[in-house]
Amino acid sequence: MEITAQSVWSNCLAFIKDNIQPQAYKTWFEPIDAVKLSGNALSIQVPSKFFYEWLEEHYVKILKVSLTKELGADAKLVYVIKMENTYGNKQPFTEKIPSANRSALKSQDVDVPFNNKSPELRNPFIIPGIRNVKIESQLNPSYSFENFLEGDSNRLARNAGIAVANKPGGTSFNPLLIFGGVGLGKTHLAHAIGVDVKDKYPEKTVLYISAEKFTQQYIDSVKKNNRNDFIHFYQIIDVLIIDDVQFLSGKTGTQDVFFHIFNHLHQNGKQVILTSDKAPVDMQDIEQRLLSRFKWGLSAELQTPDFETRVSILRNKLYRDGVEMPEDIIEYVAKHIKTNVRELEGAIISLIAQSSFNKKEITINLAKDIVEKFVKNTKREVSIDYIQKVVSDYFQMDVNTLQSKTRKRHIVQARQLAMFFAKKYTKASLASIGSQIGQRDHATVLHACKTVDNLSSTDKQFRKYVEDLSKKLAL
CATH class of the missing domain: 1.10.1750.10 (DnaA protein, C-terminal DNA-binding domain)
Known part of the structure; x- marks a missing residue:
């Protein structure tokens, strides 16, 4: 029977499959193709440079054992890194780079196809046909640390956010996962970190995106057959902020692509910030390998603000809007809207609007009417x-x-x-x-x-x- 690259690799895979976890085999070995056998050197094609580095770091010993069994003690392994040329110049050249672990396998080289021009990455936020290399951060500058008031309920999350903004990718808070109930300020804090990073490090690429929009972009990239462009785009981000990450629940394809993007960013010292309505331990239908990465950094909870913090939030809102309001009315609103900062500010805005449009004096009775209607309208927001x-x-x-x-x-x-x-x-x-x-x-x-x-x-x-x-x- 003729020995081919495919038959050698098939035998290696059979050995590897018996010796590692099924999920690890599926993730790291099923995507590999055997492309060439030259003497005692087997060439295998892997999807990316990160993929190759992961194999070298975690599976080089088992690769050596399996290949030695097939090709003898002088066996060599050559990686061919596949980068689909979906943009730029059509003629790649091959550049040799040294192995990350030359002692493990003899004369091991990595064949890496590159374009001879810097690839022009497809930006999902730029309208097709318009050339623009600048990536808009999608941040809301009105969400800042200055108007995110500190209290016992949010002190850990806020201070961790400030630490990350001061040194993105350089703290142990990577990823930083901010979690808590509806309307407690997760999105505000995530934006505040991004805004502060842009202020301190203008050269850094910061991007805020909801998990829902991220998912839709991924689906579109698959439909248009430019999945690689999508991945490469996200791999150049310095600070990636993904809001409502629990939305990835049950979306296996999106979770898989985010897993690889996350690994690349984390390995390269980039900062990842996530928000969620629940802690990692309570997330449903999120793959364990992804949940384990969410736990690498810090999970900081935003809790329901206490009475003093709620009063401070209302005073700050009124000060920013240049409006004065009697203290007893501020305290009444703070006392009766307890669980949601967004509702708290919304009630004050409604109160100001009623007073202004209807030319009514702001009284306790008016406050009671507004609060009662506001609370009734939000009763159904239960988890x-x-x-x-x-x-x-x-x-x-x-x-x-x-x-x-x-x-x-x-x-x-x-x-x-x-x-x-x-x-x-x-x-x-x-x-x-x-x-x-x-x-x-x-x-x-x-x-x-x-x-x-x-x-x-x-x-x-x-x-x-x-x-x-x-x-x-x-x-």
């Missing part, structure tokens, strides 16, 4: 986690029991009620609800909602469950 906690407490069980696989009737009913209220009070998809409530699928959630509707009309006791929980969740 699936919160719904599960309320339902679990009501039935005197813990959340783990609610999410378990048990088929005991009272636990099944509690779980179905949690799914029913999650569909009623949140904007989450059926698949997302099922995933967060015990790793169920969308069909289970649909069945749960129908069951709750049916039992509510036929079972008096069950109807009472629904009414009681409705009152608790309606706040």
Whole structure:
């Protein structure tokens, strides 16, 4: 039987597959192609320089053992790094670079195709056809550290943000993950870090993007067959800020590409800043290899601000807008809107607008009317986690029991009620609800909602469950 590059590499892969974790094999060995066998030198093609460096750092020993078994003690391995030439000059040249670990395999060289001009990276933020090498940061300059007031609820996150802005990529806070509930200032703080970096280091490339937009850009790049351009663009960013990273939940392709971008940036001393509505340990449908990287740096929580901080936030807002307001009204608003800074500022803006447009004096009664309407309009902003906690407490069980696989009737009913209220009070998809409530699928959630509707009309006791929980969740 003729020995070919493919047959040698196939035998190597069989050995490697038996000796490493399945996920590691899938990530780091399945994408490799054998391209040439010349004597005792096997050439393999890898997707990127980073890919080659990772293999050299983590898998060089097993590569050596497997190749020696096939080609003998003088076996050599040559990496060919594939860089799709989707832009610029069509004629690449080959440049030899020394191995990162020459002692491990003899005479090991890496063949790296490069364009003989600097590649012109495709910028997803630039309209096609318009030449522009400048990358707009997408930052909002009005979100600054100056108007992000410090309190006990945010001190760690704010100070970590300042440290990162002073030395991006040079602190142990990489990545910096800022997490917390709706309206507590995650986006504001993320922008503030970026704005401060741009002020201190104008030469650095800073980019803010939502995870939703990042996902859409990735999907577009796959459709247009320029995935490499997408990756290369993000790999040149010095400070990458991704907002609402929990949006990557369940999006395997986007998670995979972000994993490689993250590794490249982190390895090259670039700064990554992420925001999320929950801590890494509570994230659903995010790959473990990505979650582990989220934990490399610092996870800083933004908590609900205390009364004093809420008063300070309102005073600062009024000062910036050049508006005066009686102290008792400021305190009234701060006392009654407790959980959301965005709502807090929104109520003050509404109060000023009502007074100005309707030529009404700002009084406690006017403040009561505004606050009451404002709070009513935001009652339904409850999370699936919160719904599960309320339902679990009501039935005197813990959340783990609610999410378990048990088929005991009272636990099944509690779980179905949690799914029913999650569909009623949140904007989450059926698949997302099922995933967060015990790793169920969308069909289970649909069945749960129908069951709750049916039992509510036929079972008096069950109807009472629904009414009681409705009152608790309606706040």
